[in-house]
Amino acid sequence: MPMRINKNIHRTKRNVIIIIAVSLLLLGVAGTWYFLNNSGSHELRENAIDYNPPTDEQKNAGLNAKSEFNKAHYDTQTTESEDSGVKKEVGLLISSMNQNDNTLTIAASMEVLDDNGVCNLKLSRTGFDTIAAQVKTFKITTYSACQDFNVDITGLEKGEWSAQVDYVGNSAKGTASAKVVVK
Amino acid sequence: MSRSQYIYIYFAISIAFISAAVFNSAPTYAADARQFNAGKIIDDAIFTNSNSMTVQEIQDFFNSKVTCDTWGTKASELGEGSRRQWMANRGIYPPFRCVSDYYENPTTGENNFGKTTTPTGAISAAQIVYNYSKQYNINPQSIIATLQKENGMITDQWPTPKQFTEAMGFGCPDNVAPGAPACDPAYKSFATQVYQGTRHFRGYMDNQYCNQTWCTTKRVGQTTLQWNPDIACGTSSIYIENKATSALYTYTPYRPNQSALNAQYGLGDGCGAYGNRNFYLYFTDWFGSTSSVVSVTSPLRITGGVSGSYFTKTPIVVSFDVTNVANYAMGIGSMAVTVRDSQGRNFDYALRPILVPANSTVKYESSQILPTEGTYTFGIVNYKDNAWNDTYPSSSNAGNARSLNVPVIAMPTLTSNLSTVDDLRVGKASPVTFTVRNNSAQELNLGKVAASIRGPQKENLDLAPEAITLTSGQSYVYTKTFTPGAEGVYALSIASTRTNGAVWEMNYPLPEDNIVNDIVRTVKPANTITSGVNSSTADLHTRQATQVSFTLKNHSDSAIDLGKIGLMGRDPQGHNVDPGVVSVVLAAGEEKIVSFNFTPTVVGGFLFATLGTADGGKNWNNGPISESLSQSNSIYITVN
Numbered sequence: 001m002p003m004r005i006n007k008n009i010h011r012t013k014r015n016v017i018i019i020i021a022v023s024l025l026l027l028g029v030a031g032t033w034y035f036l037n038n039s040g041s042h043e044l045r046e047n048a049i050d051y052n053p054p055t056d057e058q059k060n061a062g063l064n065a066k067s068e069f070n071k072a073h074y075d076t077q078t079t080e081s082e083d084s085g086v087k088k089e090v091g092l093l094i095s096s097m098n099q100n101d102n103t104l105t106i107a108a109s110m111e112v113l114d115d116n117g118v119c120n121l122k123l124s125r126t127g128f129d130t131i132a133a134q135v136k137t138f139k140i141t142t143y144s145a146c147q148d149f150n151v152d153i154t155g156l157e158k159g160e161w162s163a164q165v166d167y168v169g170n171s172a173k174g175t176a177s178a179k180v181v182v183k
Numbered sequence: 184m185s186r187s188q189y190i191y192i193y194f195a196i197s198i199a200f201i202s203a204a205v206f207n208s209a210p211t212y213a214a215d216a217r218q219f220n221a222g223k224i225i226d227d228a229i230f231t232n233s234n235s236m237t238v239q240e241i242q243d244f245f246n247s248k249v250t251c252d253t254w255g256t257k258a259s260e261l262g263e264g265s266r267r268q269w270m271a272n273r274g275i276y277p278p279f280r281c282v283s284d285y286y287e288n289p290t291t292g293e294n295n296f297g298k299t300t301t302p303t304g305a306i307s308a309a310q311i312v313y314n315y316s317k318q319y320n321i322n323p324q325s326i327i328a329t330l331q332k333e334n335g336m337i338t339d340q341w342p343t344p345k346q347f348t349e350a351m352g353f354g355c356p357d358n359v360a361p362g363a364p365a366c367d368p369a370y371k372s373f374a375t376q377v378y379q380g381t382r383h384f385r386g387y388m389d390n391q392y393c394n395q396t397w398c399t400t401k402r403v404g405q406t407t408l409q410w411n412p413d414i415a416c417g418t419s420s421i422y423i424e425n426k427a428t429s430a431l432y433t434y435t436p437y438r439p440n441q442s443a444l445n446a447q448y449g450l451g452d453g454c455g456a457y458g459n460r461n462f463y464l465y466f467t468d469w470f471g472s473t474s475s476v477v478s479v480t481s482p483l484r485i486t487g488g489v490s491g492s493y494f495t496k497t498p499i500v501v502s503f504d505v506t507n508v509a510n511y512a513m514g515i516g517s518m519a520v521t522v523r524d525s526q527g528r529n530f531d532y533a534l535r536p537i538l539v540p541a542n543s544t545v546k547y548e549s550s551q552i553l554p555t556e557g558t559y560t561f562g563i564v565n566y567k568d569n570a571w572n573d574t575y576p577s578s579s580n581a582g583n584a585r586s587l588n589v590p591v592i593a594m595p596t597l598t599s600n601l602s603t604v605d606d607l608r609v610g611k612a613s614p615v616t617f618t619v620r621n622n623s624a625q626e627l628n629l630g631k632v633a634a635s636i637r638g639p640q641k642e643n644l645d646l647a648p649e650a651i652t653l654t655s656g657q658s659y660v661y662t663k664t665f666t667p668g669a670e671g672v673y674a675l676s677i678a679s680t681r682t683n684g685a686v687w688e689m690n691y692p693l694p695e696d697n698i699v700n701d702i703v704r705t706v707k708p709a710n711t712i713t714s715g716v717n718s719s720t721a722d723l724h725t726r727q728a729t730q731v732s733f734t735l736k737n738h739s740d741s742a743i744d745l746g747k748i749g750l751m752g753r754d755p756q757g758h759n760v761d762p763g764v765v766s767v768v769l770a771a772g773e774e775k776i777v778s779f780n781f782t783p784t785v786v787g788g789f790l791f792a793t794l795g796t797a798d799g800g801k802n803w804n805n806g807p808i809s810e811s812l813s814q815s816n817s818i819y820i821t822v823n
Contacts, residue, residue, distance in 0.1 A: 062335025
């Protein structure tokens, strides 16, 4: 009999402990939930400076950029290649064609640094006179652009026209074409 | 307790503390490149928030991201033995400098790379970033993310000198023409790179065109972007939503393809481009979201004026909406509307702390009276962390105005009371008058001004409006006549319209001190008894003739046919002794005595009272009313 009494006391103590343990767990979860829903620290989302050391991913991406950079600037000879007199063909992109009232603005850029080149635009359509315009180039951060072609389209036949832009620089050239709908 | 019981408790407490510690620590925000929004890489307000970091914070940030391998003792990640050896193979010798300990004289470009001393006039990289950030109002965090995405400068423990002198990649084309240098030598210093890069970010945002003086190629709107410097990789057409994104694409004109985005910080396929992706990733990981969860979702509204015009002496109300799309509340500091007059004087509206509940919109609204005539500039502004910012929170719609120039006109005033005669009569025209004055230094079209009248049944009896244009300081006297059609209480006020009647204003022009712009009048009848019923004989005896009379007056401007008017008479026994009736027609303004003869036959009290009929005698009433209580329409005569 005494043994049974001891067992019951033992079981009661264990139950109390389990209740305390579960209560503590619930308290922790509830506290967390409350914090996540009420804490002002969420404000950090919009301007939170991370002072932790960079992650491996961040460092590796930086190392890739460093590697590419130094390969181009220390380990390749592009700066020393000689001008053979043949113009290098570079990519030319007609990046936008916007029509505002009676002006058609065509923008183009090319993959070379050059602010002494020229860009020629031909706007053509079968059965109509070709419209031509010329602008100079302009250096951007790492490439160049043709200054905007602003074409007065007053009286121009509505419908689809072909736009061709040719770039010619001292050492490079490029060409691009696109369709443009005059409204 | 047993050992196992202690273990239970220890375990439970540990779980509770660990869970709280894990979840309650400052949230970390691992960027996901797949969330990259090609049309809006970063909000304008965030890209241009030059108040985001102090010099010390920039320095602390640099220190946290790199521990410089000053002597190159560690193994080179690029091969060739140690880092020192790799450098030496290219003619570069220690001490090496990192962004955290690099100093440069911005004027001369002289720096401390390879030196143990700091050149005269040299300032830290952090100071250089900070200075140009402030000069061009670009977020230093945008500059830092650019430095890292260009050549890994921020995390690099052994950057080369060229990484500094071409730090922002400014002037370094992806394709180099034969014979051309890899980078434009005009920009060959760290300070010049940061200066030019930052200046161009600002320039690209502010100048959405390309001509002889400036060129922004990727403008807000529909544009075509290459996937990669290799044009063979093709292009994509996207809509650039804001100026910051326009600046980033103009700076680095490639859009990351899906393989680049799926790779997170890694490499995608052969057509991947990483500059703008890495800018997004680094910015997000290091400084938080590139898009605001809180934004201004309405234009700056200015109301409270008079039909779209604003005047002194009357409240001008400003308001705008701030919306939080996050599922948690956001405190954004305080908001206000700044107001400056043409001399730059401050008339700011109240600064109010703004806490936007989760998924909610709050409205900032404030009102004040501006004291003097002039053109004022109104603008939405935020105050947070001891700094003012006129771009935060950003606007959800680029077309929503955040700043407005508003002319405020000196309020025209009412300089004399709205007035009319006290004795308004039915049918009698009376003047209604008031005076307004233009207090503006300019000629002012006041619109139309009128006396507004509401009759006893609230009926509209407004007098004709007058269109008034007054030169500076000129006054105008409004005078109209009002002829009431019925008795009763009338409310008179001044009404005006600047919209040709679409909207009527009740406090414009504004009354000056002690001047009234509304009055109430009781209109009396056109005809009254102006002298009550009376007997010509004071001490009357039986068989003595007397005259009982009263006086009627027509107060109106036209003749009135009163029909039959008479006197009712009753002897002491109540027998009818009516003296008679007469037909009465009163000319305009005429006052007439109506008189009847009476000879009593018995002693006692006799009652006489006025009679009238409007239907030829079918129904009788008491006749005209008395002008006042002292003018009674009845009399009691005692016959002796």
